[in-house]
Amino acid sequence: NAGVTQTPKFQVLKTGQSMTLQCAQDMNHEYMSWYRQDPGMGLRLIHYSVGAGITDQGEVPNGYNVSRSTTEDFPLRLLSAAPSQTSVYFCASSYRAGDTDTQYFGPGTRLTVL
């Protein structure tokens, strides 16, 4: 199993540009989520999905869109990038949405918005 994979590893955008961060898992996990990591703030939940076709907002959803058309993939879209979205983005997945289910994290995407 490859686990949770993310592409790209690094990305530089200009303000106003759009892009999609890719996330895929091959563990047949129902639950997938996106977090952003900023210095001194830990990780904060952006969006999550409890299964194909079902998504919901987390703590910091503004400026981001998601969709879940398949169990395996959970892309994160930035429609109009802003410097405040400079961060490291992590995708995670777990078997189900139970609070005891361990979430497995991808390697991250480091995004810089100029």
Added chain:
Amino acid sequence: AQSVTQLDSHVSVSEGTPVLLRCNYSSSYSPSLFWYVQHPNKGLQLLLKYTSAATLVKGINGFEAEFKKSETSFHLTKPSAHMSDAAEYFCVVSGYGNKLVFGAGTILRVKS
């Protein structure tokens, strides 16, 4: 609502000495608690988790944590630090629907 406070932003120990990383939590119900480790420029790896079974939880690489409900604490310990333990450690509480709430992190430095 859940929250997590990691009491030290930086901890420095000498190799071979004990490690203590402190974490207090707040939860409106019996929580699930986790410790994750992040090595520089890497993703997050699960060290251990507490899910209302034994209050003393053993994890990977010699780490363990004790759940103390009366103190709302979940401190991470290791008897003897190794250079490879240098990393950032996150205490995490799981909320409804498996939404994770992270502490701000503790950077562990291990001196030779």
